[in-house]
Amino acid sequence: MDWKKIYEERQCTADEAVKLIKSGDKVGFAHAVAEPPVLVEAMVKNAAAYKNVEINHMVTLGKGLYSKPEYKDSFTFNGWFSSPATRESIAEGHGDFTPVFFHEVPSFIRKDIFHLDVFMTMLSPPDEHGYCCIGVSSDYSMQGMKSAKIVLAEINDQVPVVYGDTFIHVSKIDKFVLTSHPLPELGLPKIGEIEEAIGRNCATLIEDGSTLQLGIGAIPDAVLHSLKGKKDLGIHSEMISDGVVDLFEAGVINCSKKGLDPNKMMITFLMGTKRLYDFAEKNPMVELRPVDYVNHPCIVAQCTNLVCINACMAVDFMGQVVSDSIGIRQFSGVGGQVDFVRGAAMSLDGKGKAIIAMPSVAKKKDGTMISKITPYIDKGAAVTTSRNDVDYIVTEYGIAEMKGKSLKQRARALVNIAHPDFREELKDEFEKRFNAKF
Numbered sequence: 001m002d003w004k005k006i007y008e009e010r011q012c013t014a015d016e017a018v019k020l021i022k023s024g025d026k027v028g029f030a031h032a033v034a035e036p037p038v039l040v041e042a043m044v045k046n047a048a049a050y051k052n053v054e055i056n057h058m059v060t061l062g063k064g065l066y067s068k069p070e071y072k073d074s075f076t077f078n079g080w081f082s083s084p085a086t087r088e089s090i091a092e093g094h095g096d097f098t099p100v101f102f103h104e105v106p107s108f109i110r111k112d113i114f115h116l117d118v119f120m121t122m123l124s125p126p127d128e129h130g131y132c133c134i135g136v137s138s139d140y141s142m143q144g145m146k147s148a149k150i151v152l153a154e155i156n157d158q159v160p161v162v163y164g165d166t167f168i169h170v171s172k173i174d175k176f177v178l179t180s181h182p183l184p185e186l187g188l189p190k191i192g193e194i195e196e197a198i199g200r201n202c203a204t205l206i207e208d209g210s211t212l213q214l215g216i217g218a219i220p221d222a223v224l225h226s227l228k229g230k231k232d233l234g235i236h237s238e239m240i241s242d243g244v245v246d247l248f249e250a251g252v253i254n255c256s257k258k259g260l261d262p263n264k265m266m267i268t269f270l271m272g273t274k275r276l277y278d279f280a281e282k283n284p285m286v287e288l289r290p291v292d293y294v295n296h297p298c299i300v301a302q303c304t305n306l307v308c309i310n311a312c313m314a315v316d317f318m319g320q321v322v323s324d325s326i327g328i329r330q331f332s333g334v335g336g337q338v339d340f341v342r343g344a345a346m347s348l349d350g351k352g353k354a355i356i357a358m359p360s361v362a363k364k365k366d367g368t369m370i371s372k373i374t375p376y377i378d379k380g381a382a383v384t385t386s387r388n389d390v391d392y393i394v395t396e397y398g399i400a401e402m403k404g405k406s407l408k409q410r411a412r413a414l415v416n417i418a419h420p421d422f423r424e425e426l427k428d429e430f431e432k433r434f435n436a437k438f
């Protein structure tokens with residue numbers, strides 16, 4: 001098979017490629033940095049030609065124009081995660097959200113629970129053997145390309161080649177659109193005094209030689225800042241961002257003590273700045289594998305000395321963790337939080353720890369400050385990590401251990417790490433709720 005002939009014959013413009021999308025189709029986008037912006041823009045430009053095209057994906061760093069009300073007859077957004085660009089469509093009612101553990105997304109696609117007619121992705125140019133690389137997102141994108149009836153790919157010469165399960169042969173792609181543009185970047189999170197204090201508290205739970213999973217948001221990066229004095233740390237994580245590069249360069253992360261996949265950072269996608277993408281490029285230390293490997297609780301359980309660090313919106317007195325909604329508002333998604341919380345609990349060496357870390361207070365949209373430790377979760381909010389799964393809760397004021405604790409013991413431990421301005425109020429609530437002295 002002459003792959004060069006296939007590659008040339010299947011090249012077309014973005015406007016031509018999106019004509020293969022038909023009304024009523026379900027169209028999946030590759031995840032996060034691998035979303036193909038030129039194809040998405042062409043699809044939106046062609047909106048008048050479509051009726052009821054459903055768009056599915058997890059995180060987007062794009063503009064999400066297809067989810068805006070003016071396109072609602074052409075497109076319906078049904079997210080597996082809610083991102084800033086698509087969040088409003090869910091709140092406005094013309095968009096929707098499907099809850100799913102991240103590790104299950106590839107198997108849902110494989111089993112046709114998530115049906116895909118068309119999958120749109122961004123790839124590197126083919127190598128000398130005719131293989132393109134998906135760059136920094138293995139996750140569900142590899143399965144999307146295998147299962148969808150039609151695969152449209154933007155070939156971007158700025159996509160880095162990253163090792164792992166990231167390569168696809170040109171014969172598996174239906175149309176190629178040649179482009180050249182920088183990858184989208186996620187700015188560095190702001191790390192202030194509160195985040196630093198949370199990071200220091202988390203660091204007390206991390207021993208030399210630990211394997212780390214880091215979630216999304218400012219807190220996981222702040223934790224990394226506090227680990228400069230540690231040794232021989234490893235990475236087995238759904239995602240990483242720039243903070244990991246700093247610790248690698250400082251010699252703190254070397255993956256030498258990992259029991260599973262030693263000497264490699266095992267990751268499913270990257271999201272950060274160009275520095276991170278350059279670091280990952282052709283780096284034998286960085287391996288991307290699909291999310292049904294990296295996040296599967298049975299795989300996570302094989303990691304040694306595992307410490308998982310994820311963030312949340314609120315925690316109630318029972319230790320129920322709300323991470324992806326604010327009341328009825330769908331803010332993000334479960335992502336890999338529960339995959340790792342459960343994997344850590346099942347850890348074969350019995351040493352897995354799952355930290356949920358958060359600042360003790362948050363500013364609401366109306367400017368009022370509220371305690372993130374709260375007697376009851378907000379009406380309509382979804383529990384992300386259940387009270388049976390929760391392990392450690394960390395704020396800037398300390399650490400509350402939940403496993404094996406009674407309801408009252410949990411509530412007391414949580415009130416003791418709440419913001420001092422809210423502690424008296426929370427103690428009163430404790431006494432009302434449990435009919436007992438604090």
Ligand code: COA
Pocket residue numbers: 214215216217218219238239310311312313314323324326331332333334335336337362363364365370371372
């Ligand atoms: N009530 C009301 N608003 C709240 C709130 C609460 N209890 N807690 C936070 N907020 C507001 C913040 O003020 C902020 O508002 P702004 O956008 O107007 O500034 C917003 O919600 C986001 O909070 P912030 O703490 O800045 O979010 P983050 O970027 O650090 O992300 C999560 C935190 C929880 C949203 C994020 O970690 C997440 O989506 N987690 C679930 C998925 C997951 O854990 N995946 C793990 C593997 S990647």
